[in-house]
Every structure is written in structure tokens, then in C-alpha cells.
Amino acid sequence: MNRTGCIHRRLASWLPAAALVLLTGCAGGEEPLSPEAAAVPAPAHQLEYWTPFSGGDNRFMTEMVDRFNAEHPDIQVKQTNSRLDDYYQRLRTAILAGNAPDVAIIHTTSLPQFVQNGYVEDLSEPAKRAGLDPSEFNPNIADAATYDGRLYSVPLDTHALVMYYNKAHLAAAGALDAEGRPVVGSGPEGFEAFLSRIRDAVPPDVAPMAQPSTRIDSVWLWWSLYNQMEGGGVFYNADATAAALNNPKALEALEFVNGLYEKRLIPPDINDAFKLFYDGKAAVLITGMWGTGAFENAPALDFGVVPVPVLYDRPAVWGDTHTLAIPTRHDMEDGKRDAILTFARWMVEHGEMWAAAGHVPSLTKVVEGEALGAMKYRSDYAATADYVAYWPRHVKQWAMIEVLIREFERMIYKRQTPAEALRRAEETIDAELRQ
Numbered sequence: 001m002n003r004t005g006c007i008h009r010r011l012a013s014w015l016p017a018a019a020l021v022l023l024t025g026c027a028g029g030e031e032p033l034s035p036e037a038a039a040v041p042a043p044a045h046q047l048e049y050w051t052p053f054s055g056g057d058n059r060f061m062t063e064m065v066d067r068f069n070a071e072h073p074d075i076q077v078k079q080t081n082s083r084l085d086d087y088y089q090r091l092r093t094a095i096l097a098g099n100a101p102d103v104a105i106i107h108t109t110s111l112p113q114f115v116q117n118g119y120v121e122d123l124s125e126p127a128k129r130a131g132l133d134p135s136e137f138n139p140n141i142a143d144a145a146t147y148d149g150r151l152y153s154v155p156l157d158t159h160a161l162v163m164y165y166n167k168a169h170l171a172a173a174g175a176l177d178a179e180g181r182p183v184v185g186s187g188p189e190g191f192e193a194f195l196s197r198i199r200d201a202v203p204p205d206v207a208p209m210a211q212p213s214t215r216i217d218s219v220w221l222w223w224s225l226y227n228q229m230e231g232g233g234v235f236y237n238a239d240a241t242a243a244a245l246n247n248p249k250a251l252e253a254l255e256f257v258n259g260l261y262e263k264r265l266i267p268p269d270i271n272d273a274f275k276l277f278y279d280g281k282a283a284v285l286i287t288g289m290w291g292t293g294a295f296e297n298a299p300a301l302d303f304g305v306v307p308v309p310v311l312y313d314r315p316a317v318w319g320d321t322h323t324l325a326i327p328t329r330h331d332m333e334d335g336k337r338d339a340i341l342t343f344a345r346w347m348v349e350h351g352e353m354w355a356a357a358g359h360v361p362s363l364t365k366v367v368e369g370e371a372l373g374a375m376k377y378r379s380d381y382a383a384t385a386d387y388v389a390y391w392p393r394h395v396k397q398w399a400m401i402e403v404l405i406r407e408f409e410r411m412i413y414k415r416q417t418p419a420e421a422l423r424r425a426e427e428t429i430d431a432e433l434r435q
Contacts, residue, residue: 043076045339048101050080052087056294060357067353068346075339077103088398091327095119100327103340106153108144108321113395115147121326123341124151130341132348141362144390145323153323154344157351157359158385160319161220162289163309167302169283173201180304182284188256188311195265198283210273210282211266213412217273218257219404220318221286224308226253227316227389235392235400243400243429246422254411254418256311261412277303289384292358292377305377307384319388321362360385396432403428 053061058081065079080101082090088110094100106114114120127134134142137155145155163182170176175183175197184194199208211217227233232249236242260266270276277285278298285291286308295303308317324344326337347354351361352371360382361367367382391397403425411421 044074045076045336047075047077047103047336047340047343048080049077049343050082050087050091050101050104052084052105053081057290057357060293060354064347064350064353067350068343072342072346075342077343092119095327098329100329102326102329102332102336103343104325104327105156105322106325108153108155108323109391109397109401111145111152111323111325112147112393112397114325115152116395119328120152121328121337122150122152123154123326126337126341127151127154130338130345132341132345136364137348137362138360138364138367138385140386140388141321144321144388147393153325154341154348155362156322156324156348157354157362158319158321158388159288159290159359160384160388161224161286161308161317162292162305162381162384163307164277164285164287164291164295164303164305166277166280166283167304168280169198169202169206173198173283181306182304184309191309191311192259192263192265195260195284196263199265202283205281207267207270207273207276207282208265209260209284209286210270210276211260211286212270212273213261213268214271214405214409216401216405217287218408218412219401222250222254222257222404222408223389223391224317225256225311226250227318228310228312228314229253230313232312233316233389236394240392240394241433243426243433245429246426250422251419253312254408254422258411258418277301289358289360289381293356294358296376305380307381315387316389317384317387319384319390321390322359399432400429403432 049065051058051061062079065077069076091100091104106120111120132154134146134151138158141155141158145151145153165182167176167180170182175194177183182194184191195208202208211221223233226249229249229252232253234244234247234250237244261268273282273285274287274291274294276282278295278301280301289305292305295301307315324347326332326340348361348363349366351363351366352369352375355361355366355372355375355378358378360378361372366372367385372378372382391401394400407416407421407425407428410416411418416424
């Protein structure tokens with residue numbers, strides 16, 4: 001069936017039976033629609049839904065949207081995916097042009113910019129009418145989805161770093177306990193010894209730990225370890241007018257991360273660490289929990305997953321939250337707004353479907369429910385949501401993260417030291433803040 005024919009079929013289901021004589025049905029000689037099919041009423045609300053799930057997450061999100069549509073004939077959601085690289089630029093442009101979708105995914109890291117510029121609605125009162133009670137969400141996740149005490153979006157999940165491990169490689173190194181979990185010594189030294197033991201046991205073409213030499217992964221790992229330190233995790237000064245990254249604790253965490261590259265516990269020039277682990281060519285991978293659903297489909301991969309080890313004083317790990325927000329549209333009637341929140345409530349209440357991708361759902365009752373408990377792996381790291389270290393709520397935060405990515409890449413390729421990376425990053429961030 002061609003695309004034009006499918007459009008005809010959709011149009012036919014929305015038109016009165018008397019108008020069907022104007023349509024010929026789907027191309028290719030198919031029979032016209034029956035009167036019963038033509039009698040299906042048009043949905044009361046059709047919602048345009050934008051997401052950045054163009055990777056492995058997309059399949060799970062599409063399944064959720066399809067099921068919602070099947071259960072709600074009066075509300076039909078059309079999902080449109082975009083690459084994350086240009087997603088937020090497209091979304092801002094659409095809002096300014098008056099062509100915004102009805103509902104959109106916004107990460108909590110990006111939420112302050114959208115709130116300050118008036119790009120999204122305050123959902124505090126509409127959410128109450130829809131039966132969305134913030135107290136029913138994980139407190140750490142709920143806090144990340146609010147801004148100045150107001151709810152501007154409905155949190156769907158947390159997606160944080162976890163540690164995946166190849167059981168065969170760790171077994172060869174004698175680094176598994178009786179329950180098949182990694183045996184990692186205490187502190188930074190214990191983690192290095194763990195990776196060194198693996199390196200000595202696995203074939204030369206297997207990475208003890210896989211991390212890309214470029215992109216954001218090293219920044220996520222550094223932020224996690226920096227936040228594990230008492231007194232760590234400081235990004236700005238008290239009034240967020242200057243960076244405060246060039247300090248001993250931040251440097252200690254960054255020197256540890258850089259040391260993993262220098263000692264080749266993370267081999268150089270890795271481009272796709274995810275694929276390396278998927279193909280069985282990495283023993284350990286620290287990445288987002290969104291990898292779980294994909295790794296389950298790797299036919300020859302026997303893996304496990306645990307929270308990122310605590311190497312310093314307290315549990316902490318980088319993470320972010322996907323939220324459902326309503327872009328500002330002055331012509332939106334209350335009926336459509338209520339339909340959007342009906343969709344948002346259904347999505348969070350069916351969080352076990354989203355957990356299939358690997359994420360931790362936002363609703364406490366879903367995390368504690370039987371469906372999630374029956375899933376392999378998820379319960380092993382669900383508690384991570386309690387101690388996710390979110391990025392600061394700053395309107396320019398994404399730009400500041402990009403500064404860190406550039407400086408950390410220069411460090412990994414030995415063009416500067418960790419101390420120089422932090423100093424240069426702080427200088428650039430301060431210049432950005434003065435603009």
C-alpha cells in the first residue's frame with residue numbers, strides 16, 4: 001500500500017458516510033471502506049507530540065503511544081521524532097513561529113531556559129485537575145521537574161549512568177562473586193585494581209572499560225564522581241554569576257577519569273563504546289540505563305548491570321529526566337489541555353512500558369509494582385533515582401556542558417592536563433555568563 005493510499009484511508013475514517021463517494025479507497029485496487037468503518041467518529045482531540053527518541057528508545061515510546069491511542073479513541077496522539085542534536089532548536093523555532101506541538105519531551109536540564117522564556121505552560125493547577133499529585137513521584141525526580149516551586153512539566157523517568165559488565169570477561173578475571181556480580185575493591189584504587197585485573201585476563205582486543213574519547217561520556221563520569229565527594233558537585237558560585245569548577249575536589253575527580261585513559265584501562269580512540277560492549281568487545285561499560293533494552297536483544301551477550309560504584313564518600317551519579325511539557329500556545333482551549341494531561345497521566349501510570357527501554361519510571365507505585373519487579377535488571381538499579389546528581393538549573397546549562405566536552409576531549413588527547421582543562425573551562429564559562 002502506498003503512502004497516498006494510506007492517507008486516503010485515514011481521511012475516510014474522519015468523513016461522514018455520505019462523503020465516501022468522493023473517495024476511491026486505498027490505491028492498488030483495494031475495496032472501499034465499509035459503512036461500519038466509515039461510521040467511526042473522529043477523535044475529539046488530535047495531539048501533536050514531539051520527542052527526541054530517534055535511537056533505541058523510539059520503539060518503546062511508539063509502543064506506548066500506539067497503546068494509548070487504542071485505549072482512547074477520543075484522543076489520538078501523533079508522535080514525531082527528531083534527532084536530539086537539533087531537537088531543541090527546532091522546538092524553540094516552532095514555539096516562536098506559533099507552530100508548536102501540543103506536547104513535547106523536554107529534559108530537565110533544558111527546562112529552565114524554556115520556563116524563563118515563557119515557552120512552556122505552568123502546569124501546577126491543570127495537573128491537579130488531572131489527578132497528577134507530585135507527592136506520588138520519586139521526590140528527587142519531582143524536584144528536578146519543578147522550577148521556582150512550580151510544576152512546568154510532568155516527569156516521565158530518570159535516566160542515569162549505570163555500570164554494565166560482560167559476565168564471561170569478568171569470570172575469566174575472577175572478578176565475579178557467587179551471585180554473578182562484580183567484585184570491586186573500595187575507593188578509586190579498588191576500581192583501578194578491578195579494571196587492571198580484567199585487563200590482565202581478557203584478550204588484547206577486549207577493552208577493560210569502554211568510554212568514547214570524544215562526546216559527553218567523560219563529562220558524565222566526572223560529574224558523578226565529583227558529586228560523590230563531600231563538598232563536591234559545585235558548578236557555580238552562590239548567585240550563579242561565575243563558575244566554581246576549578247577547585248581541588250573537581251580536579252581530583254577529573255584526574256581519576258583521565259588516569260583511566262592514560263593507563264589504558266580505557267583504550268584510546270574508542271568511537272562507539274556502546275557497540276563495542278554490544279559486540280562483546282568490552283568488559284565494562286558505564287553509560288546510561290537506556291542501554292538495557294538494547295543489550296537484552298544482543299544474541300551472544302551475557303551481561304549484568306549494577307549502579308555505578310561509590311568510589312568516594314556517598315552515592316551520586318549523573319542523570320537527567322524526560323518530562324512531558326505543554327509548549328505555550330495562546331489559542332489552546334481547556335478541553336485540549338485536559339486531553340494532553342490525560343495522555344501525560346496515562347504515560348506515567350504505565351511507566352513499566354517505558355522501563356522496558358531501561359529507564360526508571362517516575363511514579364513510586366510503578367517502581368514498587370509487580371510489573372517492574374518482574375523485569376530483569378531494572379530492580380538492580382532502580383534505587384539510583386534517589387541519588388541522581390542533576391545539572392544545576394541554569395538557563396545556559398547546555399552551553400556550559402558543551403564547554404566541558406571540548407576541554408575534556410583536549411585533555412583525553414593529551415593536549416592539556418586536567419588542571420588546565422578545568423582552568424580553561426572556568427574561564428570560558430565565566431565569559432559566557434558575562435554576555
